[in-house]
Amino acid sequence: MGGGPAGLAAARALLRQGITPVVLERRGWPIDKVCGEGIMPVGVAALSRLGVDPGGSPLPGIDYVEGSLRAGADFAEGPGRVVRRTELSAALLCSAELVDHCRVLDARRSGDWMEIDSTRGHWRCRLLVAADGLHSPTRRMLGLQGRTNGWWQRWGWRQHFAVRPWNRRVEVHYAKGCEAYVSPAGPDTVGVAVLSQAGLRRHNWLSAFPELSERLHSPVSQLAGYGPLWQRSRSVHEPGVVLLGDAAGYLDACTGEGLSLAFAQAEALGRQWKPGTERTRLPDYVRTHADIVGHYYTVTWGALWLSRWPWLRRGVLRTLRDHPALFQRLLSANQGLLAPHAPLLELFLRVPPQLVAGWLGRSLPTAGERSR
Template sequence: MPDRMHDVVVAGGGPAGLAVALGCAQAGMDVVVCEKRPGVLDKACGEGLMPGAVRALAALGVDPPGHPIDGITYRQGALAAHAPFRCGSGRGVRRTQLHDALSEAVRRAGVPVSSTSVTDVLQYDDHVRAGVLRARYLVAADGLHSPIRDLVGLGSRGRTSAPRWGLRRHFALTPWSGGVEVTWAPRSEAYVTPVAPDVVGVAILSSVRGGFTDQLTAFPELAARLAGARPVSSVRGAGPLRQRTTGRVAGRVLLAGDAAGYVDALTGEGLALSLTTAAELVRCLRAGRPADYDRAWVRTSRRSRWLTESLLWARNRPALGRLVVPAAVRVPWLFAAAVHQLAR
């Protein structure tokens, strides 16, 4: 019904949008999700859920299937540094299975999902019109290259660092590690995440564009491991990864997930950050104080942004980038402390 007034319209049915919708529904709000893409959504993603992300999902009543992960290992040539999680187990989860689990929880909560596309936004004193829908608030969770972010003037065209892209594919292979392995090459990193007892996900982040097979040549040992393995998914890509915003709130429109601003996937906690900031967004709406969300987002994401920015700054300087893994090996307590900060 076009003239019905909802409490919240969520534009975007990815993890951030579904987490916001589920949180709003559990808080007693009338919420509808708009997602024009049919079926189960997939995305290029490292698929490692940090312990904090597992807990955030549990708080929503969501428990996706996957493979336990016990920590992070950095590799470079013969060097390897491992840091176990101190605050519980993480989980490797196929993005499609995460979407299934969140979608089922949203369905059980009675939240309707519409194929309506939000292509225009009009704001009034007491509501916002998102296409044909009206609501007290609109949450834009429409991804890395959010059209709504630009529509409401929160996009930034400021100077950015060298662009980076991500690629991901799955292979039928028994995991050889209990955690996420990150192998560093001169201009890229490869992330191997166990997502099932017989499947690993391989994600490559790089400042050089190229196909998955070409990118894999920068990691000869990993390429040798994968040589006889059967691919069980197609290659998916994403980027450029860095997305700046001028804020997260414009009147009655709030940005969530990647749409709210993104640094890089280097530290692997994008999903954890999306889930924890989604909870802050719901809290602010429930309190009737949407303007507080911007400060809450900054506060909640500060640790993650600082660590990611610092590591990316080093990565973008070849002489320093070569020293990251050797430093983790030489000063294991510092590496362990950084992983703990990201995981909790």
């Protein structure tokens, strides 16, 4: 259930195994969603294995910006892509049975079957794949909703502007309690997404970034918001049910890994599902899912701490500026291509001298002024 990128990727993975799934979607295709719209290189590779060329604009790397401080690096694996969500949705459409404008009313277990009641009819299946997004109704219907701590919750806003991109990389601009992500969404378009702890509303969503706001004019899409972002599930798999993509659990969008994780989970589902006569059990899926998302949670928790500790963040940015090869390894670790522990350990060994240098840079002029 769910016809966004996660659901359609799962449908494609199952079609490759000779299984024709039914995809239920409450909206009509192509589907839009609040998103930074970047796909990491590992996600582009997964799409290629699924037979999808997403189009869009090349994404060679990431720049982090705070005031005059800038740190950047390109992906070692080659470029990712920036793809408008409507274009990605259209590219993922496949020969599965697609049922749009279908609102699910109830999902339940019945013996060896899963049963679904909807505004477009009734279905029985051996396996229900819940890929219906961050606030998954299916997750709640089946009693799989987990608890989260409101202190870490954040919300997102997104809009596109008719502005020629000034950077081929994604720029991440830091301000108090929030970040702005600027993506080259086309030859004459940039997409801007803001992640915020609190305080930013429709009327002031860019107010924390006055210099950036001055460069943005002529919006070409509606301003849209989404959140809260942190969602948990009690389990990603029970007999007859798999939670996939954001429906399986999500922490934050700050590392840009959401789409790539969904595509990897879809591929794992396609490899592991063998249709049978009983309600489906996938004995290896929970472990596989944990392996897929483990690096994401490690790196994302670190990024969230940086968003709340500006003094530490500036030390990290100075370190990444001075050590671009380390930054590049961290980008690979963010995609699950390297174990994150070694580059993270190197980062935190290099940060203290930068913190001391930053403190001295602030304190020495003050001492000089007092002496005069």
